[in-house]
Each structure stands twice: as structure tokens, then as C-alpha cells.
Amino acid sequence: GQNIDQPTEMTATEGAIVQINCTYQTSGFNGLFWYQQHAGEAPTFLSYNVLDGLEEKGRFSSFLSRSKGYSYLLLKELQMKDSASYLCAVNDYKLSFGAGTTVTVRA
Amino acid sequence: DTGVSQNPRHKITKRGQNVTFRCDPISEHNRLYWYRQTLGQGPEFLTYFQNEAQLEKSRLLSDRFSAERPKGSFSTLEIQRTEQGDSAMYLCASSSAPVRKETQYFGPGTRLLVL
Numbered sequence: 001g002q003n004i005d006q007p008t009e010m011t012a013t014e015g016a017i018v019q020i021n022c023t024y025q026t027s028g029f030n031g032l033f034w035y036q037q038h039a040g041e042a043p044t045f046l047s048y049n050v051l052d053g054l055e056e057k058g059r060f061s062s063f064l065s066r067s068k069g070y071s072y073l074l075l076k077e078l079q080m081k082d083s084a085s086y087l088c089a090v091n092d093y094k095l096s097f098g099a100g101t102t103v104t105v106r107a
Numbered sequence: 108d109t110g111v112s113q114n115p116r117h118k119i120t121k122r123g124q125n126v127t128f129r130c131d132p133i134s135e136h137n138r139l140y141w142y143r144q145t146l147g148q149g150p151e152f153l154t155y156f157q158n159e160a161q162l163e164k165s166r167l168l169s170d171r172f173s174a175e176r177p178k179g180s181f182s183t184l185e186i187q188r189t190e191q192g193d194s195a196m197y198l199c200a201s202s203s204a205p206v207r208k209e210t211q212y213f214g215p216g217t218r219l220l221v222l
Contacts, residue, residue, distance in 0.1 A: 004149075033210070033211075035213075040218075041215065041216075042198060042213040042214060042215050042216050043150070043198075043213050044213070045210055045211075045212065048210055087149050087150075089149070091209070093155075094140065094152040094155055094163065095140075095142075095150070095152065095200075095211060096152065097149025097150050097151070098149050099147065099148050099149050100147075100148070100149050
């Protein structure tokens with residue numbers, strides 16, 4: 001079976017940093033995605049980690065440790081528009097998603 | 108390249124009616140996926156196609172659900188005898204790279220409400 005856990009909610013202040021953790025136990029693994037989803041909209045791709053380590057892309061970074069079944073998404077210099085749900089998804093040719101972490105950015 | 112498109116964007120129907128959704132993937136993407144998402148949850152895999160072949164169906168996909176991709180381009184998802192529990196966002200995604208490197212790109216979704 002697939003088990004993917006991430007916190008339900010996080011709140012942070014504009015300009016701050018937030019780290020969203022994701023742990024997984026899955027029967028197959030080709031890589032781990034992070035998607036951003038605003039309310040009522042489709043998920044949009046943020047990052048994809050296949051190998052261990054940190055991938056940096058502008059204000060967003062994602063880290064993967066395959067031996068620990070662990071990933072995190074780091075959002076820096078938070079902006080109001082970053083308020084959204086962030087979905088962790090394991091790629092086993094089909095995607096298995098966590099329930100999502102709702103991030104609220106306050107002024 | 109206009110991305111993945113889905114139609115309709117919204118559908119309201121009465122219980123017992125049949126509905127059909129369409130997905131047009133990014134051109135030349137050979138893999139197409141259907142997911143279902145309910146409020147407060149992540150998307151759940153329903154089925155996927157490689158070209159015109161349907162390669163896997165989730166146990167979530169009851170006999171009332173059928174999906175096709177007749178020419179390996181667009182796909183349709185039909186729900187027969189809809190039930191209130193079918194109310195959800197139905198998402199389509201497409202990809203083209205080898206599985207290990209692939210990124211799935213999502214369409215805007217079709218939001219279904221069964222009354």
C-alpha cells in the first residue's frame with residue numbers, strides 16, 4: 001500500500017521561510033514531486049526529486065532522502081500569493097498523493 | 108502548446124444520470140492519467156493510458172466508470188448512473204518522458220456535483 005504523510009496546515013508571515021515535511025512508505029518509487037494547488041484550481045508542478053539531495057529553484061527548494069523515506073519543500077521569502085495547498089506525490093508511474101498542506105501567509 | 112485542457116469545467120447533474128468528460132493532453136504526450144480529488148484530500152489515481160492502451164485501472168474505478176482514448180490523443184471519462192458520492196474534481200494529466208523522469212502536467216479539472 002501507499003502511505004504518504006504531510007502536516008495539514010502551516011501558517012507563516014510574509015517574508016519568512018516555511019518548511020513542509022513529507023514522509024512516505026510506498027511499494028514503488030521513481031521519484032517525488034511537489035505540486036502547488038490554489039483553491040479550486042489544478043495542481044501546478046513545482047519540483048521533482050529523483051536522487052538524494054537538495055534541488056533549488058528560485059524561492060523554492062526541495063530535498064529528498066530515499067533511505068529515510070523523507071522529503072521537504074522549503075519556501076523562502078514568502079509572498080501572499082504563496083498561500084495555497086502543497087501536495088507531496090510519489091511517482092510510481094502513477095502518482096500517489098499526500099492529503100496536502102495548506103499554507104497560509106499572513107501580512 | 109496550450110497545455111492540458113478539460114471540458115466541461117463544471118457539471119451539475121441529477122443522481123442516476125450519465126455524464127462524460129473530455130481531456131485533451133499536451134500534444135505528443137503519450138501517457139494520459141485520470142485522477143479524482145475530493146475536498147481536503149490529494150488527488151487519487153483512477154486510470155491511465157499509454158497511447159490508446161488502458162494499462163491500469165484503480166479499484167476506485169467501479170463498473171459505472173469507463174475511460175477511453177480511441178486514437179491515442181484525447182480521452183473521455185464516462186460515469187453511468189451517477190451517485191452523490193461521485194461529486195468531486197476530476198483531473199486529467201499527461202506526460203511524455205520515460206517514467207523515471209516524467210513530469211505529469213495537470214489540466215484545470217472538471218468539477219462534478221451530483222444532486
